[in-house]
Amino acid sequence: MKTLEIDTGTKVSKILIGEKLANVGKYLPHSNVVILTDTNVYNLYNTQFPDFPVVQIGLGESNKTLATIDKIFEEFVNLEVDRSTYILAIGGGIVCDVAGFAASIYMRGLSFGFVSTTLLSQVDASVGGKNGVNFQGFKNMVGVFNQPDFVICDIDMLKTLPKEEYLAGFAEIVKAGAIKNESLFNYLQQNIIGALEIETEVVEELLLHSVQIKADVVEADEREKGERRKLNFGHTFGHALEKLTGMLHGEAVSIGMVMASQVSANLGMLSKQQAQQIKTLLEDLHLPVSTNVPLGNIYRMMRQDKKKEGENIHLILLEDIGNAVVKTVTYKDLEELINDLR
Numbered sequence: 001m002k003t004l005e006i007d008t009g010t011k012v013s014k015i016l017i018g019e020k021l022a023n024v025g026k027y028l029p030h031s032n033v034v035i036l037t038d039t040n041v042y043n044l045y046n047t048q049f050p051d052f053p054v055v056q057i058g059l060g061e062s063n064k065t066l067a068t069i070d071k072i073f074e075e076f077v078n079l080e081v082d083r084s085t086y087i088l089a090i091g092g093g094i095v096c097d098v099a100g101f102a103a104s105i106y107m108r109g110l111s112f113g114f115v116s117t118t119l120l121s122q123v124d125a126s127v128g129g130k131n132g133v134n135f136q137g138f139k140n141m142v143g144v145f146n147q148p149d150f151v152i153c154d155i156d157m158l159k160t161l162p163k164e165e166y167l168a169g170f171a172e173i174v175k176a177g178a179i180k181n182e183s184l185f186n187y188l189q190q191n192i193i194g195a196l197e198i199e200t201e202v203v204e205e206l207l208l209h210s211v212q213i214k215a216d217v218v219e220a221d222e223r224e225k226g227e228r229r230k231l232n233f234g235h236t237f238g239h240a241l242e243k244l245t246g247m248l249h250g251e252a253v254s255i256g257m258v259m260a261s262q263v264s265a266n267l268g269m270l271s272k273q274q275a276q277q278i279k280t281l282l283e284d285l286h287l288p289v290s291t292n293v294p295l296g297n298i299y300r301m302m303r304q305d306k307k308k309e310g311e312n313i314h315l316i317l318l319e320d321i322g323n324a325v326v327k328t329v330t331y332k333d334l335e336e337l338i339n340d341l342r
Ligand SMILES: NC(=O)c1ccc[n+]([C@@H]2O[C@H](COP(=O)([O-])OP(=O)(O)OC[C@H]3O[C@@H](n4cnc5c(N)ncnc54)[C@H](O)[C@@H]3O)[C@@H](O)[C@H]2O)c1
Pocket: 038, 039, 040, 041, 044, 059, 060, 061, 064, 091, 092, 093, 094, 095, 097, 117, 118, 119, 120, 121, 124, 125, 126, 127, 128, 129, 130, 131, 139, 140, 157, 158, 159, 160, 161, 162, 165, 249
């Protein structure tokens, strides 16, 4: 097991990579605990849960809403949850986002920790303190920044994940390497079989370095004023594609990274060979690298983004594998850059 600490100045959050669900009791401060999970994770793992009341939420993004928060609070009232109750989330990105938000606002905030059960949530979602729900179809529109006390990343639990969910998580690992750490990128390239076969040692190493990158960035810029934006590599295009097609987040980010690499190469920032190296790695991970969605539709969806700031957009581009830069462009520039991808 490998441990990392994220210190945002207000709180130290421990990330326990390779720890087991069965050991979660060691990290709970007392026995007044309520568990939040989803129905899949409950059905697969409830026999390994510590013996506390369980609140289950439904599956999928359509349950990541204020209505679900409402239902959770009803259960909290029934269970007589009070300010001393500890909230333990066991699940993927949706459970952790929802539980972190519910815990952060119920009675002005309860302490909470996560057992993160998908590759995406281990590598990305449960690290960094963003919690929240969707609102009227807009993703993560309502939420708070608040770090969990701990995040357990149990690698064995990844073995029950649907294959496509597991593969999609690799997009965030490729992203982390591409923006900040060439040796992580190379390690994944060289250990692709171990990665695909969920070899503990390989996955632990990949998680450790990916999470370290996110931790460094979050420590420097918890509220996404500058450096944290680099974590959006591939996401500017990816979010638009995800909305247009409903494909998995990691799949959309994979295509988005290929697009962003190509834009970087077209601007003379990244070599064509490096752009190709990124594409090949994603293909080797069985992730999609192209789409039939017309570029014009992607552009229009990007323009509609609720979270955009005025007439400019922050594009995350690469100068090298391992070195990202934030380039702020107007929507007019963006349209031209997208046209050049044809
Ligand atoms: N807070 C952040 O910084 C951040 C970052 C990235 C993504 N996210 C959010 O994370 C969410 C996506 O997370 P996700 O991909 O983990 O989705 P998810 O939570 O929906 O999990 C995917 C599916 O796998 C199932 N599952 C979970 N663990 C399992 C296991 N061990 N074995 C078998 N099945 C299992 C779930 O029930 C679900 O059906 C999105 O809502 C996204 O917005 C948040």
